[in-house]
Amino acid sequence: MKTIKVCIKRSEGFKEYMVETEEGMSVMDVLERIYDEQDNxxxxxxxxxxxxxxxxxxLVRVNGKVCLACGHEAVEDELVLEPWSDRxxxxxxxxxx
Amino acid sequence: xxxxxTDVLIVGSGGAGLRAAAAAADGGAKALIxxxxxxxxxxxxxxxxxxxxxxxxxxxxxxxxMGIGIGDENDSKEKFYKDIILEGVxxxxxxxxxxxxxxxxxxxxxxxxxxxxxxxxxxDREIGIPGSTIxxxxxxxxxxxNVDVVEDSSLLxxxxxxxxxxxxxxxxxxxxxxxxxxxxxxxxxxxxxxHNCYSFTSGTTGLVGExxxxxxxxxAEMIDMEMVTxxxxxxxxxxxxxxxxxxxxxxxxxxxxxxxxxxxxFMAKHLPQSAVDLALHSEWNKMLLCYAMHKEVNQEGxxxxxxxxxxxxxxxDEEDEQAFLDHYPFLKTGTCNxxxxxxxxxxxxxxxxxxxxxxxxxxxxxxxxxxxxxLFAAGECTGGTFGSNRVSAATTxxxxxxxxxxxxxxxxxxxxxxxxxxxxxxxxxxxxALRPFEEGKEDPRKLKKKINEIVxxxxxxxxxxxxxxxxxxxxxAQDLSAYGVTVDTRAYNRxxxxxxxxxxxxxxxxxxxxxxxxxxxxxGVFIRSxxxxxxxxxxxxxxxxxxGRVRLxxxxxxxxxxxxxxxxxxxxxxxxxxxxxxx
Ligand SMILES: Cc1cc2nc3c(=O)[nH]c(=O)nc-3n(C[C@H](O)[C@H](O)[C@H](O)COP(=O)(O)OP(=O)(O)OC[C@H]3O[C@@H](n4cnc5c(N)ncnc54)[C@H](O)[C@@H]3O)c2cc1C
Ligand code: FES
Numbered sequence: 116m117k118t119i120k121v122c123i124k125r126s127e128g129f130k131e132y133m134v135e136t137e138e139g140m141s142v143m144d145v146l147e148r149i150y151d152e153q154d155n156x157x158x159x160x161x162x163x164x165x166x167x168x169x170x171x172x173x174l175v176r177v178n179g180k181v182c183l184a185c186g187h188e189a190v191e192d193e194l195v196l197e198p199w200s201d202r203x204x205x206x207x208x209x210x211x212x
Numbered sequence: 213x214x215x216x217x218t219d220v221l222i223v224g225s226g227g228a229g230l231r232a233a234a235a236a237a238d239g240g241a242k243a244l245i246x247x248x249x250x251x252x253x254x255x256x257x258x259x260x261x262x263x264x265x266x267x268x269x270x271x272x273x274x275x276x277x278m279g280i281g282i283g284d285e286n287d288s289k290e291k292f293y294k295d296i297i298l299e300g301v302x303x304x305x306x307x308x309x310x311x312x313x314x315x316x317x318x319x320x321x322x323x324x325x326x327x328x329x330x331x332x333x334x335x336d337r338e339i340g341i342p343g344s345t346i347x348x349x350x351x352x353x354x355x356x357x358n359v360d361v362v363e364d365s366s367l368l369x370x371x372x373x374x375x376x377x378x379x380x381x382x383x384x385x386x387x388x389x390x391x392x393x394x395x396x397x398x399x400x401x402x403x404x405x406x407h408n409c410y411s412f413t414s415g416t417t418g419l420v421g422e423x424x425x426x427x428x429x430x431x432a433e434m435i436d437m438e439m440v441t442x443x444x445x446x447x448x449x450x451x452x453x454x455x456x457x458x459x460x461x462x463x464x465x466x467x468x469x470x471x472x473x474x475x476x477x478f479m480a481k482h483l484p485q486s487a488v489d490l491a492l493h494s495e496w497n498k499m500l501l502c503y504a505m506h507k508e509v510n511q512e513g514x515x516x517x518x519x520x521x522x523x524x525x526x527x528x529d530e531e532d533e534q535a536f537l538d539h540y541p542f543l544k545t546g547t548c549n550x551x552x553x554x555x556x557x558x559x560x561x562x563x564x565x566x567x568x569x570x571x572x573x574x575x576x577x578x579x580x581x582x583x584x585x586x587l588f589a590a591g592e593c594t595g596g597t598f599g600s601n602r603v604s605a606a607t608t609x610x611x612x613x614x615x616x617x618x619x620x621x622x623x624x625x626x627x628x629x630x631x632x633x634x635x636x637x638x639x640x641x642x643x644x645a646l647r648p649f650e651e652g653k654e655d656p657r658k659l660k661k662k663i664n665e666i667v668x669x670x671x672x673x674x675x676x677x678x679x680x681x682x683x684x685x686x687x688x689a690q691d692l693s694a695y696g697v698t699v700d701t702r703a704y705n706r707x708x709x710x711x712x713x714x715x716x717x718x719x720x721x722x723x724x725x726x727x728x729x730x731x732x733x734x735x736g737v738f739i740r741s742x743x744x745x746x747x748x749x750x751x752x753x754x755x756x757x758x759x760g761r762v763r764l765x766x767x768x769x770x771x772x773x774x775x776x777x778x779x780x781x782x783x784x785x786x787x788x789x790x791x792x793x794x795x
Contacts, residue, residue, distance in 0.1 A: 139450020155655050155698040155707060162366070162386050162709055163249025163418030166455055168547060169263050169344065170253040170416070186547075188452060204387055208704040211250070211364055211387060 119189065121145060123157065124197040125206045130154075136189055142177055143184040145194065146207075158206035159184070174199040175207055213642070214392040218244040218360070219625040220618070221380055221396035223367050223423060226255030227607060228591025229402035230350035231319070231614030232621070236400070237357035239622025244360040246383055246394060248403075248418045251361045252351040253344070255404045256415050256569075256592065260343030260607055262458045264542040265333070268323060268346070269605035270316030272336040277317070278324050284336035289313050291793040292337065292604075297772045298788050299496075300599025301736045302752055303436065306770050307578035308597040312604075312612050319611035323349050336794075338605065346607060365392075367403065367422050368712065369641035370430040370587065373631035378430065378586035380633070382641045386709060389702025391642055395633065397625035400617050401427060401574065401582075401589040402610075406720045408713070410567035410672075411664035414446050414457050423593045425716035427574050428723060433583040434757040435595040436572030437720075438728035441602060441737045442673050443568035444470075444501035447551075447561055448518040458551050459523040459563050462540050465492050467532070469524045470505065471560065472514035478521075482507040487782045490789060495603045499673075499737045500785075502565035506673040509564070520564025525555055565673055569606055571598050571737065572727070575756065580617035583758075586624070590617035596754065599767075600736025648711040652694040656710035659695050663687070663714060667721045671728055676742040684725040690718060727755040730762045734781040746784035748776055 121132045132149050140148075143166065146159045160173045166185050173184040176197040202210040219241035222233045229245055230252075236243040245251060260266030271292035276283025293313045297304045320339065324330075326349045332339035354361075365383045371393060373379040380396040403423025407415030428434060445460030447453045462468075472478050479488045482504040491500035509515035516522060527533040537543055543552045555561045572595035580588045591610035598604070648656065670683020692715055698707040733747040734740050752774065753764040779787060789795045 137451070139452050141452035144451045150706065151657065155657065158704040158706060161417060161706060162364070163254050163416055165253070165258055165416050167259060167263065167453075169258050170250055172250055172253070185452070205701065205704045208387065 117192075119191065120193045121149065122193070122195045123207065125157070126203065140189050141185050142175065142187045142189050142194065142196065143173055145189045146184060146196070158208045160208055172211070174212070214390070215395050216244065216362070216392065217395045217630060218242050219396065220244070220398045220400065220621045221246065221394045222400045222402060222618070223247070223381060224255065224402035224404060224593075225251045225361075226257035226402060226404050226591060227346055227350060227610035228614040228617070229400070230347065230354055231611045232400045232402055232590050232618035233359045234350060234353040234357055235615045235618025236622040237354070237359055239619050239626070241622035241625045243357075243618075244362070244394065244396070245354070246362045246365050246367070248366045248386070249364065249416070251363050252347050254416060254418060256419065257347055257607070257610065258343050259414065259416065259457070260346065261340060262456060262461045263343045264548065265340035265461060266343050266346065266607050267338040267340055267605050268320055268607045269338040270320050270608065271313065274317035275320065275337060275339075278321060280324055280332060280339070282332070282334040282336070282339060287336060294772050295792050295794065296598070296604050298791050299603040300601055301746065301784070301788060302748070302769065302772065302774045303599030303735065303754060303767050305596035306768060308576070311578045311616060312597060312609060315612035315615060316608045319608060319615065326352065366709070366712065367426055368645045370399065370426050371633045371641060372430065372637050374634040375631070376585065377631055378584050379631045381426070382638070382645070384645065384712070387704055389705060391645060393633065393638065395630060397586070397628040397630055398621035399587050400621050401587065401593055402591050402614060402617075403593045405570040405592045406724070407567050409663065409667050409717045409721050409724070411661075411668045412446070412448070412564060413567040414443050414455055415568070420713045420716050421720035422713070422716040423589070424573055425719035427582065427584070427587070427589070428719050428757070430584060430587075431759060432587065433575040434573065434723055435575040435754050436600070436727070437595070437723045437757050438731055438738055438755060439571035439595070439600050439736065440567060440671065440724065441498055441569040441571060442502045442565035443498055444505060444565050445523055445563050446566035446568070448520045448564050449562040453551060455566065456551070457568070458548060459561060462543065463497070463523070464536070467525045467527055467536055469526055470501070471522045471524055472508050472512070473516045474514060478508045478512070478514070479504050481512070484782060486786055490785065494789065494795070496785065496789065499601065499739070502673045503739060505565055516562055518562045518564070520562055522560035523555070523563040524560030569602060571595060571600065571602055578616070579620040580613055581620060586628070588617045588621045590614045600738055645712065647693070648696045648708055649700070652696040654695045655698050656695040656707055656714050659690060659692070659714045660710055660717065662690065663717045663721055667724070671721070671724050674739045674741050675728055676740055677729070680725055680729050684722065684729065687718060687722050687725065692718065723757045726760070726762050727757050730755050730764060739781065744781050745778045746781055747778045748774055749778065
């Protein structure tokens with residue numbers, strides 16, 4: 116168990132969250148935890164998610180690098196999460212590829 | 213409101229939706245797919261066989277004719293047909309099984325011919341290929357036929373014409389928040405299972421039974437809604453792999469062990485030796501393993517920290533391990549390899565039974581027409597094909613049914629005119645979808661969790677009268693109007709989606725529980741602790757749910773002899789297995 120800092124680029128600007136994580140959580144799990152416990156206004160891809168790196172829909176920029184939120188394990192002490200493209204719809208959700 | 217017109221509307225783009233769209237186009241219809249996710253990467257189809265090895269099946273003799281070195285000349289369609297009915301413990305709709313068996317070779321041939329470089333492994337009746345390969349085969353087909361596609365859009369309601377015919381559907385573009393309509397001469401539902409009514413599932417997040425719920429709201433008849441298949445080897449932890457069925461895919465007779473929190477094996481405690489053998493050596497493992505796991509966790513209280521048990525692999529020596537890896541080469545690389553290493557390094561991986569496949573669903577006839585004029589359905593959102601237990605492939609089911617439903621819908625559309633929506637019906641559907649912007653303040657996410665808890669407790673692997681009655685009452689007590697959006701925007705509004713999904717979950721869950729309460733016996737995947745026997749005198753019936761009420765309809769017992777009387781649940785399974793052509 117460790118507490119990490121997660122900075123998310125929302126439509127209104129960056130917002131910071133402190134999140135308790137455990138081993139084996141993906142960035143998708145972290146986002147889910149933030150939505151559940153701290154901020155139910157956050158938008159990130161979720162509506163038809165495979166969770167298994169198979170659909171390719173959960174793209175997000177993690178500490179500068181575009182990756183799949185479900186495939187990236189949240190091991191860093193600090194995460195900066197940004198939309199993966201410039202065509203942002205809301206928060207981390209972009210026009211779909 | 214923006215309205216798109218087409219001949220045949222297909223909702224959903226798993227194997228059933230894609231195959232239906234291609235068939236509709238071949239039938240001369242203008243076809244449009246509207247789907248919740250990505251057209252070629254969604255639904256259970258994508259995850260079939262953990263996207264490494266999904267079985268697709270037909271009879272062994274037809275398989276032998278494919279020229280891929282797999283099959284069994286001594287098998288026949290007749291044997292395959294009878295086996296499916298025995299596996300379903302006599303509840304199968306015979307017409308649907310016939311259609312399945314007859315058309316299975318056609319779809320296997322399509323897959324084989326479209327994947328010349330694929331050298332599928334398999335045995336007498338089945339080949340094993342990744343779910344995405346199945347999708348790619350049929351995605352190519354719809355592109356060649358210029359089928360129109362709208363992605364990231366969720367079905368809100370079916371829309372009827374003034375004469376009651378289904379004339380299309382209302383959708384929400386989830387990304388931008390626009391509500392739009394599709395006006396069609398015929399509509400095919402192919403929305404997959406109701407996985408997310410349960411808290412632990414192996415399906416994608418989009419599978420909540422919205423097609424079934426829309427059909428129920430429109431007055432369609434449902435069949436065998438109580439029949440839910442749970443998959444025993446689904447990862448509960450680590451969180452990033454939660455929901456993956458990889459352990460199930462690699463569970464083999466010799467190396468795999470299931471252990472409780474104390475590290476003890478427990479199968480023999482809950483099942484007689486003959487049933488343990490069945491669970492380990494036959495395709496009937498899903499329900500028997502889930503039953504034993506359920507007993508160990510809920511009755512003995514020996515579950516682990518994640519509410520389940522441990523799946524472990526034990527190898528005699530390095531050679532044994534190497535042979536295992538050679539048998540499952542996908543374990544040598546990528547995430548599958550990470551999972552394999554985790555099992556080795558941690559003395560196993562936590563697993564439990566997850567809601568996995570829905571044997572019941574929308575009632576259809578062998579042309580895949582539903583009880584509503586203008587509405588067809590195919591694949592896992594339908595019911596009846598596998599009766600009370602599916603052993604044969606659901607992948608084959610989605611393809612043969614999609615094929616037929618698309619054909620039927622195109623033929624129907626050719627003889628039909630495009631009917632205008634009944635204005636009241638359209639207005640009501642839109643108003644209903646917008647309720648969370650007008651009504652309650654509570655976060656609908658809470659309601660989803662509550663429904664999950666109620667359904668998982670009341671309609672899980674083992675059920676009883678008290679638990680089901682309480683669960684149904686608890687569902688009836690939920691008040692959608694107390695919940696509303698947490699942000700006011702329409703663009704990618706998760707709370708709006710949660711509200712809409714909760715609405716469907718409530719509808720489907722009530723149907724599951726009401727149907728369960730009517731079956732006072734255990735059969736196939738349906739297990740009751742208070743009626744732990746199979747009753748062929750009273751319950752060779754399907755449950756039919758419509759407008760909130762359930763009736764029992766005798767299942768025509770053609771072709772496969774059925775013994776009269778009652779037999780203990782396990783004894784009955786043993787008896788059925790003896791009758792199979794492959795046992
Ligand atoms: C993990 C897993 C492994 C499996 N492995 C096997 C196997 O090895 N062999 C086998 O035979 N069977 C297997 N099954 C079962 C089999 O994969 C499914 O029964 C089959 O793929 C269902 O196909 P379908 O097209 O009916 O539904 P799905 O493939 O589930 O597709 C449903 C479609 O409907 C869409 N949809 C849902 N709701 C809406 C909505 N509101 N609006 C618009 N679109 C919507 C979805 O996004 C999706 O496109 C497995 C299932 C799972 C979950
Ligand atoms: S959710 Fe499908 S790839 Fe991440």
